[in-house]
Amino acid sequence: SLGYFDRQKSFAYLRKCGISSLDQQKKMWALTKGHPLALSLSVSAFSGVIDDWEGAGGEDWFDQLVELWFREVPDLAIRQWVESAAVLRKFDQESLSYIGDGMISSDMFTQLCRLSFVRKAARGWMLHDLMRDAVCKMLKERSPSRYKSLLVRCASYYKSRINHAPRD
Numbered sequence: 001s002l003g004y005f006d007r008q009k010s011f012a013y014l015r016k017c018g019i020s021s022l023d024q025q026k027k028m029w030a031l032t033k034g035h036p037l038a039l040s041l042s043v044s045a046f047s048g049v050i051d052d053w054e055g056a057g058g059e060d061w062f063d064q065l066v067e068l069w070f071r072e073v074p075d076l077a078i079r080q081w082v083e084s085a086a087v088l089r090k091f092d093q094e095s096l097s098y099i100g101d102g103m104i105s106s107d108m109f110t111q112l113c114r115l116s117f118v119r120k121a122a123r124g125w126m127l128h129d130l131m132r133d134a135v136c137k138m139l140k141e142r143s144p145s146r147y148k149s150l151l152v153r154c155a156s157y158y159k160s161r162i163n164h165a166p167r168d
Contacts, residue, residue, distance in 0.1 A: 004128075005034040017043045033129050041065050066134040069117050081112050085127055086135035087150040092124035098157045099150060 005013060007029055013036075014025045024046070032038035041064055073079045084100040085091045091099075093109045104112075112118060117131040127135070139147035 002036045005036060005039065007034070010034050010039060013039055014043065019043065019046065031130075035128055035130055037068065038065050038130055041068075065130065066138070069115075069131055069134075072115050072117075075111075078108060078111055081108065082115070082127070082131075083135055083139055083146070084150060085112065085118075085125075086132045086139070087147075087154045089132075090121045090124045090126045095124070095157060099153045101153060 010029050010032070011022075011025045014028060019025060019028070028039065028042045028046075032042050070079070073082055081096060081100060081104055084096055087099060088095055093104060093106070096109070096112075097103050113120075113125050117128040118125055119128065126132075136147070139150070
């Protein structure tokens with residue numbers, strides 16, 4: 001398993017791939033957030049002309065990355081849980097069940113957490129930022145009412161947690 005690259009490792013990788021412009025390295029780092037596959041796809045989409053990459057190429061590789069990640073999720077039920085998780089910054093079995101408007105089984109939750117774009121966080125799990133952004137973008141475009149519904153349940157979940165939290 002290849003972990004995320006920090007800024008320094010990302011820049012070193014990009015230099016080895018022939019991208020010496022610091023501005024371009026910064027832009028690629030900002031978009032990929034150190035994910036090795038995203039960096040690789042970003043490099044392959046880069047023709048040497050920054051304007052070309054930021055225009056058509058910048059979107060193409062991003063969509064390609066999302067397609068590759070979604071190949072890991074052939075099960076429609078798990079894909080719906082990925083969509084629910086994308087609305088939350090961090091999630092656990094309880095929060096996903098609330099947001100997804102149904103109980104996620106332990107087995108399904110384990111399968112979700114084993115996906116390459118899901119990582120353990122301080123309090124639960126989280127989707128990689130790129131995947132989270134991409135799934136939210138896709139939901140907004142393809143199913144705006146589902147996206148809005150997930151956001152409403154997310155707000156309701158956090159409101160409930162705030163209301164039941166100790167006052168101190």
